Amino acid sequence: MNGISKILIVFTSLCLSSIVGFAQKSQNLSFELKNYSTSLPKYWFVGGKGFSYLLDSIEKHAGKYSLKMEKTGDLNGDFGVYTGTLPIETYAGKSVEYRGWVKTKGVKNGYAGLWLRVDGDNGATLGFDNMEDRGLKGDNNWTQVSIKMDVNKDAKNINFGGLFPGEGTVWFDDLELYIDGEKFVDIVEAAPKTSLSPSELAALKKYSYPLRTYEPDSGDTKDLKPLGKLIGSSKVVALGEVTHGSSEIFKMKNRIIQYLAVNKGFDMFSMEANMPESYKLNDYTVRGEGDPKKLIAGMYFWTWQTDEVLNMVEWMRRFNQPKQRITFTGFDMQxxxxxxxxxxxxxxxxxxxxxxxxxxxxxxxxxxxxxxxxxxxxxxxxxxxxxxxxxxxxxxxxxxxxxxxxxxxxxxxxxxxxxxxxxxMNNYSWRDECMADNFMWIKEQNPQSKFVIWAHNAHIMETNQMQGDHLAQKLKDDYVTFGFSFYDGSYTAVGKKGLTSYDAVKAYPGTLEYLLEQVQEPMFILDLKKAKSDKHKDIEWLLGKLEYRRTGAGGGNPIEFSEGKISEDFDYLIFIKTSSPSTLLPANR
Known part of the structure; x- marks a missing residue:
């Protein structure tokens, strides 16, 4: 295997985080479905430094678009690539043929072609073909090329796409898949939902609870009273966050924590932070020992080293006087x-x-x-x-x-x-399993307590074998989840500009947030649990698959939305129209 092949394996493994983890409605084999945020093909990762990418409506083999790649830089070792994933249950143990039409112009110092890779346990490569020995070079009118491969029955992951390690211009179009000789018929995807009818909007408002503010200002909390009904007798409330750097979300979580501690007897706080180091911070919140900024920094990640988290810690310190009423813990293990x-x-x-x-x-x-x-x-x-x-x-x-x-x-x-x-620790699913086990240990040590969990949406969600999935299975109705989302704005993250503020991709037609913004409330709680239970015809769109924002600690990624069932992932969703960056403590500015 030469250098290009090795780079491709590593590169595509990293890229798949952008597309794996959600069910695809369509394989988008002809590139006809456009991602609104990137103007590139939906459900494909497209990338590689030194190349430009375009859905070309002029030069195409069929349909409306082809995918055009053009070399724009001279960085050695880079290549253009588009990457997708195939469902294991459909392709494992079968003979697969992958065809595509390719056109090239002035291709030199490389080639253009398709690629297909089959992985087994622990990432072992069970099958790999990138057309290195037969890729197209020079000038070629539309030419159909193909890869044939028997997919091992023990396959755990199947990736496929197109590859351009070279100079010049390439177009890809009209892909086809054959399984044991039979052509795979791709699903025709309906146009995205872009607006709510008056009856749909009225139904959505029926399940919504407007919020007065996200500021933990010790003011009127009547808007938070619905939390009592929503949480009921559950003793574990998980508060998510759609990015690790949204000031409004951090403040809202602080406000809810204060309300639950003061009014509902929640006395244990547990954070997505390393376990022993988090317990050290409790020395400050209970006894005033140590410097809270240094103790927060001792939890390693910049995500918690913010004014918003420090303000919450300082409130806990005040709340614990003259006697302890809330305990600060963490459950991570990195x-x-x-x-x-x-x-x-x-x-x-x-x-x-x-x-x-x-x-x-x-x-x-x-x-x-x-x-x-x-x-x-x-x-x-x-x-x-x-x-x-x-x-x-x-x-x-x-x-x-x-x-x-x-x-x-x-x-x-x-x-x-x-x-x-x-x-x-060698994968994120292991981390989530461990975080669930660690939280359960904390709970077992404090059997009479009520808990608030602070973590990313991806960890508290009740699906996909995440921490919340494990906790929901163990705790049943005792576990309640509040996901968070926003329509537009910015947030603190790490990206090409370093640790700083990044603009969020504005919610676009077809996304959950685009539709929720039509409620015309700056912030509200959405009762997904009741909507799911009622199954009202005007709320069916909310219960199906929708693209919704899934960001994290990274910034500048044009793909911030992916598909899922929000009503399966969370019990409730807190929507805030606009996000602004969390404020980093001086050491991180």
Whole structure:
């Protein structure tokens, strides 16, 4: 496999985060469906530095458009690519032929062609063809090319697309798929919904609760009273966020937390932040120990190092005087240092155990260093794993036979679990499973408490094997979710400009937010649970598949929307018309 093939495997694996994870209505094999936010083909990732991309309505093989790629720069090693994914249940164990029409103009120092890749467990390549030995070069009128491949029955992922490593101009169009010799018939997708009828708008308002403000201003809270009915007797309320840097969302969450703590007896707060480090922040909120800015920074991610989070922490400190009424915790496990320090501090007077902990930390440092060189993937060789496992077993036993109180032992054993979770972390689904387990541990230690969870929408959602999916299965009706969304604006994120403000893609026709904006309320709670239960004919559009905003900590991505069933993902949705950037604390400005 040459350099281009290796780059393609890595590149397309990274790109798929933009398109994988939602059910496609159509494969869009002829590029006729346009993504409103990018003006590129819907359901495809299109990219590669040094190239321009266009849905060409002039030069085409059939239909309205072809996909045009043109080399615009001279960066070595780059290539143009479009990438899609095929459903495993349809193609695994079958013979597949992938055809497409390609036109080229002045192609040199490379070629143009199709590509198809089949992956197995742990990303192992089970089949790969990128037409490297037969791609089109020079000038070619529309030419049909194809790839044939037997897809292994153990396939876990199938990607396909078009590839242009070279100079010149290429057009792709009129793709076809054959399964065991039979042509795949693509689904014809209806035009997106762009407006609500008067009856649909009236029905939507029936399930909506306008909100006075997002500011936690200690003012009138009558607009939050519906929360009592919506939450009912549930003891775990999860508050999401559609980006990790929207000021209005952070403030609204703070306002809701304050309301639930003051009026509904919610006494435990748990955040998408590393577990031991989060508990350190509780030393400040309860006893005033430490510098809150440094303790927030100690939770690693810039996302929490904002005025909005600091203001919430300072409110918790005031609320806990003269007696403790809310506890600050976290459930993430992406770092091991805090866990190691907890165990080290507990055994600092025992030289044998302290030496063992120091050795373990050295091994973990090596693992982390290797992971940083390996795109974040944790890989531990057999000999190191055996040595680390021996140290962990020693520490578990040391805790068990120690004279610590039961609660202290439980905490130390949980910190050892954090280390084990970190060592096994090689995908995001594992992280979500661990975060669910860690939250359940916190809940088991506090069986009489009521909890507010603070995390991204993607983690609290009740589908797709995310943290919320695991919690919903374990907690049933005791788990309630509030997703967040907005129509337009900006947010703090990391992107090509670094850590700063980025403009959001404005909601476009066919998206959930585009339709919700027609309610003409600056902010409101939408009762998805009741709408789903009632199944009123004028609300059917809300219960089906819709594109809705799914951003995160990254900025500048033109693809911020993807398809899902919002009524399956969350019980309630809080819509805020406009987002503005969260305010970073001085150290991050």
């Amino acid at each position: 770092f091991y240092a805090g866990a190691v320090n907890e165990i080290l501090n507990a055994f600092k007077e025992n030289k044998e155990i302290k030496d063992k902990i120091d050795s373990l930390k050295n091994q973990l440092d090596v693992v982390r260093s290797n992971a940083q060189k390996n795109s974040g993937m944790i890989v531990v060789d057999a000999s190191a794993k055996k040595e680390i496992n021996g140290m962990i077993s020693f520490l578990k036993n040391s805790v068990e036979i120690s004279s610590f109180k039961t609660a202290e032992k439980a905490w130390l054993q949980q910190n050892i679990v954090i280390i084990e979770q970190y060592l096994a």
